[in-house]
Amino acid sequence: xxxxxxxxxxxxxxxxxxxxxxxxxxxxxxxxxxxxxxxxxxxxxxxxxxxxxxxxxxxxxxxxxxxxxxxxxxxxxxxxxxxxxxxxxxxxxxxxxxxxxxxxxxxxxxxxxxxxxxxxxxxxxxxxxxxxxxxxxxxxxxxxxxxxxxxxxxxxxxxxxxxxxxxxxxxxxxxxxxxxxxxxxxxxxxxxxxxxxxxxxxxxxxxxxxxxxxxxxxxxxxxxxxxxxxxxxxxxxxxxxxxxxxxxxxxxxxxxxxxxxxxxxxxxxxxxxxxxxxxxxxxxxxxxxxxxxxxxxxxxxxxxxxxxxxxxxxxxxxxxxxxxxxxxxxxxxxxxxxxxxxxxxxxxxxxxxxxxxxxxxxxxxxxxxxxxxxxxxxxxxxxxxxxxxxxxxxxxxxxxxxxxxxxxxxxxxxxxxxxxxxxxxxxxxxxxxxxxxxxxxxxxxxxxxxxxxxxxxxxxxxxxxxxxxxxxxxxxxxxxxxxxxxxxxxxxxxxxxxxxxxxxxxxxxxxxxxxxxxxxxxxxxxxxxxxxxxxxxxxxxxxxxxxxxxxxxxxxxxxxxxxxxxxxxxxxxxxxxxxxxxxxxxxxxxxxxxxxxxxxxxxxxxxxxxxxxxxxxxxxxxxxxxxxxxxxxxxxxxxxxxxxxxxxxxxx
Numbered sequence: 001x002x003x004x005x006x007x008x009x010x011x012x013x014x015x016x017x018x019x020x021x022x023x024x025x026x027x028x029x030x031x032x033x034x035x036x037x038x039x040x041x042x043x044x045x046x047x048x049x050x051x052x053x054x055x056x057x058x059x060x061x062x063x064x065x066x067x068x069x070x071x072x073x074x075x076x077x078x079x080x081x082x083x084x085x086x087x088x089x090x091x092x093x094x095x096x097x098x099x100x101x102x103x104x105x106x107x108x109x110x111x112x113x114x115x116x117x118x119x120x121x122x123x124x125x126x127x128x129x130x131x132x133x134x135x136x137x138x139x140x141x142x143x144x145x146x147x148x149x150x151x152x153x154x155x156x157x158x159x160x161x162x163x164x165x166x167x168x169x170x171x172x173x174x175x176x177x178x179x180x181x182x183x184x185x186x187x188x189x190x191x192x193x194x195x196x197x198x199x200x201x202x203x204x205x206x207x208x209x210x211x212x213x214x215x216x217x218x219x220x221x222x223x224x225x226x227x228x229x230x231x232x233x234x235x236x237x238x239x240x241x242x243x244x245x246x247x248x249x250x251x252x253x254x255x256x257x258x259x260x261x262x263x264x265x266x267x268x269x270x271x272x273x274x275x276x277x278x279x280x281x282x283x284x285x286x287x288x289x290x291x292x293x294x295x296x297x298x299x300x301x302x303x304x305x306x307x308x309x310x311x312x313x314x315x316x317x318x319x320x321x322x323x324x325x326x327x328x329x330x331x332x333x334x335x336x337x338x339x340x341x342x343x344x345x346x347x348x349x350x351x352x353x354x355x356x357x358x359x360x361x362x363x364x365x366x367x368x369x370x371x372x373x374x375x376x377x378x379x380x381x382x383x384x385x386x387x388x389x390x391x392x393x394x395x396x397x398x399x400x401x402x403x404x405x406x407x408x409x410x411x412x413x414x415x416x417x418x419x420x421x422x423x424x425x426x427x428x429x430x431x432x433x434x435x436x437x438x439x440x441x442x443x444x445x446x447x448x449x450x451x452x453x454x455x456x457x458x459x460x461x462x463x464x465x466x467x468x469x470x471x472x473x474x475x476x477x478x479x480x481x482x483x484x485x486x487x488x489x490x491x492x493x494x495x496x497x498x499x500x501x502x503x504x505x506x507x508x509x510x511x512x513x514x515x516x517x518x519x520x521x522x523x524x525x526x527x528x529x530x531x532x533x534x535x536x537x538x539x540x541x542x543x544x545x546x547x548x549x550x551x552x553x554x555x556x557x558x559x560x561x562x563x564x565x566x567x568x569x570x571x572x573x574x575x576x577x578x579x580x581x582x583x584x585x586x587x588x589x590x591x592x593x594x595x596x597x598x599x600x601x602x603x604x605x606x607x608x609x610x611x612x613x614x615x616x617x618x619x620x621x622x623x624x625x626x627x628x629x630x631x632x633x634x635x636x637x638x639x640x641x642x643x644x645x646x647x648x649x650x651x652x
Contacts, residue, residue, distance in 0.1 A: 003561060004407075004429065004504045005029050005051065008377065009317035010363035014055050015300050015310060018078055023302070024063055025312055025319065026052050030363035033065050033076065035083050038304055040319040040359045044082050047365075048074055050096065051507070058102040062086075064123075066097035066110065069509040073097065073108070075123070089123050091130065095509035101145045107131070107169025109150060111140035114509065114595055114650075118143070118152060120171050132171060136161060138598045139183075139411060147191040149175065151199070155183050156411030156598050160201060162228060176234040178226060180206045182219075183410045188255035188264070195230030198257060198281050200264045202250040204402055204410070206239070210394055211417040215459040217394035219402050221248050223266055223275075227282065237284050242266060243397040245291045246273035248383050252301040254309060257281055265309060267298040270382045270399035272354075272476055274322075293354045295320055295476050296382045315381060316479045317368060319359040358479060369502065371481035376499025378480060379492060380407075380428075384469065386458035395460050400453075404428045407503060408596050413604035421579050424604040426589070427597060432501045434566050434590050435543045439602050441572065441587035446500050450493045468492075504562070505593045510650050511559045517651075524648030525554060527641055531618055535575075535588045536567045542590065543570035558651050567591035567652055576627035577601045591652050601625065609649055613642040 005011065011029030018024045022043075023036040031052045035044040050070025057063050063076040063083065071094045076083040091097070091110065098113040108121040118140070120132040139156030150171060152161045160178040163171050178184075182204035189199045201224045210217030220243035228234045242250060248270035255264045262281040267274040274294035279287035297315025304310055307324035368374070379385045380400045389397045396402075403410050409425040416423055423439060437443040443452060454465040466489040471477050484491070517525060528536075529551055538554055540547040549557055549565065557565050568591065572584035580586055586602050600606035605626070606615070616637055617628035628634055637645065 001504045003507045004502060005506050006366055007369060007502055009368040010361040010366055011314040012312040012319055012361050013053060013299050013314055015302055015312045016055055016057055017302055018057055020305055024055055026055050027363060028053050029366035040310055040321050046083055054100045056100040056102045064100055064108060066100050068096040069507055069512045070096055089129050098140055099142045101143045103145050103165060103169040105168045109143055111143055113140050116140060146189040149197055151189050153184055153187055155405060158183055158411060160184055160187060176228050178234060181208055183405060186251040186253055188253045190255050190257040192281055197228040198262060199226045200253045200255045202253050202266060209414040211415060214417060216396060216398060219398050220391050220396045221250055238286055241391055242275055244391040245275045246271055247275045248397050249399055249401050252298050254301050254303055267294050268296060269298055270296060270401060272296050295354060295356060317361055320356050322356045372495050373498045373502055374480040375482055376495035379496045380499060385454060386461060388461040388463035389458060411598060421581055423602055424599055429503055430505045430592055433541045434568060436570060439581045439586050446497045450496045507561045508563050508593060515559055516555050520644050520647045521651060524644035527645045528648050535569055535573055536591050537569045538565050540564055542566045542568040576624040577603055578627060594649055594652055609646055613637055613645055
């Protein structure tokens with residue numbers, strides 16, 4: 001199957017202001033840069049090779065765009081009518097860029113997700129643009145320059161880092177580190193007087209996931225506000241459970257500050273409501289909140305000079321504009337809205353008109369999925385699979401993405417509720433040809449997965465998992481092409497299966513533009529065949545031994561865009577990674593896109609792939625990943641063998 005980013009539409013993903021009357025946005029699925037007017041009408045489009053994902057505009061008005069599968073940053077200038085390409089910048093040693101930000105004095109900052117590095121770039125140095133490279137952590141997701149500060153979001157490390165910047169753009173000392181027990185999905189920040197920085201972050205509840213009763217406990221979505229003084233420690237001002245307000249998996253909070261009065265607008269990717277908070281930027285007191293109906297699926301947003309809000313929405317494959325209501329921000333209107341919301345549960349009012357305009361985006365090179373698959377995508381990424389959940393006690397309102405950001409992981413090692421077993425979060429991409437599913441291998445196929453997920457997602461809600469959905473209760477489903485007035489339980493499960501079948505991995509950036517192994521990778525492939533392939537088989541279907549490719553065919557399969565080999569088998573193994581999740585051991589995990597998973601091993605005990613290889617012990621009959629017996633017959637990998645194997649693993 002083709003990579004999922006090419007099969008589910010244009011995916012409007014990022015959005016920034018270009019000048020007073022124009023915006024630029026990124027279509028992640030179509031890998032394109034688009035020019036928009038202030039009403040979100042598309043004026044021009046430029047295809048950008050490399051799976052475009054991020055864009056920034058410098059102080060001089062230059063527009064830079066980067067992709068996840070290319071080391072090239074592309075520069076554009078706006079001539080008043082169109083975006084004109086004006087050169088590019090190649091970053092040596094980098095496969096792709098996750099996020100960009102513009103700094104002072106022409107500096108650029110880039111995040112390399114695979115190496116975990118923050119790069120400071122000087123575009124004038126075309127041969128050697130890297131001024132500095134520092135490892136900041138696991139899962140770099142986004143970054144933003146705010147005055148003389150650079151804020152970095154580390155998804156898998158569950159942290160926000162704040163660095164001080166020099167007048168010339170140099171990244172100086174780390175001013176603050178905000179750490180949570182769970183991922184932070186988004187943030188916004190604003191400078192205050194006297195060098196202070198106000199930060200609003202959105203993420204999962206800051207406490208361990210609780211699975212002791214078989215459900216998913218304490219994973220509500222929260223908003224957090226912090227004040228960082230010029231000198232001293234960061235302090236929390238407030239935190240709010242936005243799942244209680246019907247706002248789930250928010251990724252793009254929008255913060256505004258006037259004097260000491262602050263206002264943040266928060267939309268949910270996983271739900272059809274938005275929340276506004278009004279608070280004093282210096283007071284440690286609960287904010288005043290109000291909510292309104294909104295569309296799910298927001299990945300990025302900005303406030304326009306008109307006061308309107310504009311959003312990128314991959315779920316709807318659209319740009320969304322929320323016009324400013326002039327009376328909305330008067331004190332009387334705010335108080336009346338607050339009183340109305342206090343008497344209304346989050347589920348009520350879903351039929352009210354959403355005060356927003358939707359502008360669908362088409363892309364021939366990334367066509368929309370079927371309406372059934374789009375419904376399945378909504379079941380995965382929104383609360384549609386468990387619409388009756390509450391936030392009472394340990395119960396939570398959540399979506400699959402709460403623990404599987406964009407289908408991958410969240411960096412957590414959580415207690416399973418069984419004996420003393422703790423496990424990492426596994427990717428939910430590429431399930432279709434990786435049967436049976438999950439570490440205990442108790443789900444034989446996607447039909448079983450689908451049925452079980454409906455059951456466990458809504459456990460404790462009081463709703464029978466075999467339920468139906470009426471489209472009138474979720475009018476935004478019409479934006480996905482859903483026509484049926486009633487969606488029965490079987491139709492919902494079929495839709496989820498249809499989506500999961502197509503929810504494949506994205507292309508590995510390490511293979512883009514290449515056709516074969518170098519000498520080190522070739523020796524690593526031979527090492528893998530000798531030591532690893534007995535379990536991590538080169539199969540197209542993990543449970544079909546006959547689907548294994550011969551060694552001579554590995555290279556072609558690895559360097560294809562799909563990279564479809566699963567590198568797994570359907571059997572249980574006991575390789576010393578304890579405690580075992582099943583009496584027979586643990587199902588052999590897939591190594592497909594192993595670079596995107598962290599931490600490593602089922603129990604999360606390995607911090608790096610290098611560490612995985614250093615623990616390995618083996619002879620002709622046995623292989624141990626950890627806790628190998630003291631046995632003179634077992635040997636370790638040499639340093640050179642580890643180097644070769646690591647080079648090969650990065651290609652999978």
